[in-house]
Amino acid sequence: MSLTTFPPFYPVNEKFAEEQGDQYGLSPDNLLYCGPFKLDEWVKGNSLKLSKNADYWGADDVALEEININIVPEPSSAALAYENGTTDYARLNSSLVDKYKDNEAYKSVLGSFLWYLQYNFENGDLQNENLRKALTYAVDKENLTQNVLKDGSIPAEGFVTVKLANGPDGKDYRETAEGYFTETGEDSEKLAQEYWEKAKKELGKDEINLRFLFEPSDPAKSAAEFIQSELSKLEGLNIEMVSQEKNVRLKTQQNGDFDVVLTRWGPDYADPTTYLNVLLPGGSFNFGKYPNEEYTEKLKEAADADTDEERWQLLKDAEKIAMDDVAVGPVFQTGASDLLNPKVKHLVDNPVGVPFVYKYVTIEE
Helix, strand or coil, rough: HHHHHHHCCCCCCCHHHHHHHHCCCCCHHCCCCCCCCEEEEEEECEEEEEECCCCCCCHCCCCCCEEEECCCHHHHHHHHHHHHCCCEEEEHHHHHHHHCCCCCCEEEEEEEEEEEEEEECCCCCHHHHHHHHHHHHHHHHHHHHHHHHHCCCCEECCCCCCCCEECCCCHHHHHHHHCCCCCCCCCCCHHHHHHHHHHHHCCCCCCCEEEEEECCCCCHHHHHHHHHHCCCHHCCCEEEEECHHHHHHHHHHHHHCCEEEEEEEEECCCCCCHHHHHCCCCCCCCCCCCCCCCHHHHHEEEEECCCHHHHHHHHHHHHHHHHCCEEEEEEEEEEEEECCCCCEEEEECCCHHHHHHECCECCCC
């Protein structure tokens, strides 16, 4: 039932949508509104203005008359706008956390996006499991999250995030599932070196060249630069950094024109399969072409399980197969550091699906 709150399942007025043709949804006049607010103005790439929808069934419970959203690419500019009193909300990046962490408006929450290293299995070198292990263990995720990102992000311990979904036992999936690639500091560096030497020996090479694709946005850019510095500790590994804006980066992934990419996935619904299905061979987002059919079979068994308990265990078994294969290298689960005016109350921040709900927001003077 919770899937019905996810936008792809929203109903669309067929007659209206067909009348708009290819312009549907591209301007305030090309949309219909059945929610608490309607879109009045949209300056693409710049701003949006929403107003209360008088025809909404619960309009009496909506306190806000208007919402103004400014699209500000630079977090420093958004923070300055907050300081100047021209906005009630600003998202920060890692470079601003120390400056504002003691401000009464500062808040840090655990997000639900998983950033991970996707390996291209069509690259002959990356078909070597020990090479994938070396690359994964080389990244000190604790150092990355605590000293570089500093925004509430946490090290990833698998391909399913923390606080996504509870099992039949009422416990969070990650709490009862096995943890993977959890070593930090000297321990992770030692393992990386051991697997690196094994990989070079098995591949018969002293040098390996890899292209590392990433996007120049926050937090990807700072994370990618940190990862590059970590990988540079593997003698003989030559990394070519390839920076592409997100829309271009995604097309490059889809075309398979990469070796390693720092990419992310966010949950569409509160169940481990929202992540696990990404790695299905032949899947639309399995850009690395991870090939394990045993993994596919395990997820099929989970879908056909007789009990919730059996299904939950099969999902854990599937994740273990992928992590033992180093299908991907989990890096970190996002955190979010924001400035939110203390006068703003009852803003709902969802970890899954639509992030913010404004229906219940009040402004206390």
